[in-house]
Amino acid sequence: MNANALSVDPRAVRAYLGLIVFHVAHILEEVFGSFVVLRRLGLGAFLAVNWVLLCLLAAVFYFWLLGRRWAYWMSVLYAGFMVLNGLGHNVMTLATGRYFDGYAGGFSGLGLAVWGLLLLTSIRRKEPGRRQN
Numbered sequence: 001m002n003a004n005a006l007s008v009d010p011r012a013v014r015a016y017l018g019l020i021v022f023h024v025a026h027i028l029e030e031v032f033g034s035f036v037v038l039r040r041l042g043l044g045a046f047l048a049v050n051w052v053l054l055c056l057l058a059a060v061f062y063f064w065l066l067g068r069r070w071a072y073w074m075s076v077l078y079a080g081f082m083v084l085n086g087l088g089h090n091v092m093t094l095a096t097g098r099y100f101d102g103y104a105g106g107f108s109g110l111g112l113a114v115w116g117l118l119l120l121t122s123i124r125r126k127e128p129g130r131r132q133n
Contacts, residue, residue, distance in 0.1 A: 008065055012122035016061060016075070019082060019119050022111035024054070026086070033104020064123075072123065079119040086112030
């Protein structure tokens with residue numbers, strides 16, 4: 001077993017799991033708010049794409065727990081993207097004035113932004129291969 005797996009910060013694990021919960025809530029909010037992308041793809045394709053992404057996320061989370069360096073960097077990318085995604089929904093909703101049949105996802109988007117930032121700050125402290133003082 002990798003030595004990094006034994007030193008996973010519990011705060012980072014909670015932040016990761018919190019972000020995943022808000023990610024799932026965000027998908028549901030997009031479905032019920034008729035997000036513009038969902039209308040273009042169709043419900044089946046939209047849910048299929050999101051299911052694949054969540055399965056990949058589960059694998060990345062697992063390998064991050066094991067201390068794999070590539071999974072750490074994928075987690076940084078994921079958290080950063082979720083922050084931008086959450087803020088983007090809110091900015092576009094405000095800019096267009098359209099939530100339903102528009103840029104639904106703003107309520108959970110706030111959670112994505114907050115939990116994404118929490119994850120970014122908490123995993124930065126425990127980067128694999130980084131010396132801890």
